[in-house]
Amino acid sequence: MRRLLSALAVTSCVLAGLPAVTLAQSLPGLTLFSGVKNENQLPFRLDFGGQTNSWDRYILRIPEKKMKLAVAQFAITYPNYYKGTFDPKKVEVKVKGKKVPLSEVKWNKEGRVLEIYPQEPVPAGNKVEVVLSNVQNPAFGGTYYFNCQILSPGDVPLLRYLGTWILSIN
Numbered sequence: 758m759r760r761l762l763s764a765l766a767v768t769s770c771v772l773a774g775l776p777a778v779t780l781a782q783s784l785p786g787l788t789l790f791s792g793v794k795n796e797n798q799l800p801f802r803l804d805f806g807g808q809t810n811s812w813d814r815y816i817l818r819i820p821e822k823k824m825k826l827a828v829a830q831f832a833i834t835y836p837n838y839y840k841g842t843f844d845p846k847k848v849e850v851k852v853k854g855k856k857v858p859l860s861e862v863k864w865n866k867e868g869r870v871l872e873i874y875p876q877e878p879v880p881a882g883n884k885v886e887v888v889l890s891n892v893q894n895p896a897f898g899g900t901y902y903f904n905c906q907i908l909s910p911g912d913v914p915l916l917r918y919l920g921t922w923i924l925s926i927n
């Protein structure tokens with residue numbers, strides 16, 4: 758009996774000490790020397806691990822504290838060295854976990870911007886998720902800064918900076 762209990766204790770210690778392998782890259786964690794102020798860094802998740810030259814789903818989050826204004830358009834810009842591809846037909850916006858109907862999604866490859874137009878403005882003060890499915894990650898790894906800008910309804914037609922997602926593809 759004593760040997761059995763000892764074996765169980767050792768086994769449980771070994772199993773508890775092994776790190777869990779996950780496929781999803783979650784929140785960005787602590788980023789040092791990024792050039793983006795901490796209060797401007799936005800959380801995200803890469804559902805399939807952010808592996809180079811593979812398919813992925815990006816869940817780009819905007820916390821409710823950043824949503825100070827209603828949003829009539831989201832504009833996501835990315836750097837010129839990001840060579841991945843997006844599927845505009847597979848873009849979703851979720852507010853409080855519910856899909857928001859979109860009137861249009863445009864991917865301007867030359868301007869390096871993904872423009873998302875909800876049918877109705879997204880109300881202020883809500884947690885928002887922008888879900889990009891069927892993303893082809895770039896062939897080469899790196900750190901990519903995806904900037905979120907918004908246009909408010911009835912506002913001066915200038916995009917306002919909301920924050921930056923710092924994605925790592927490896």
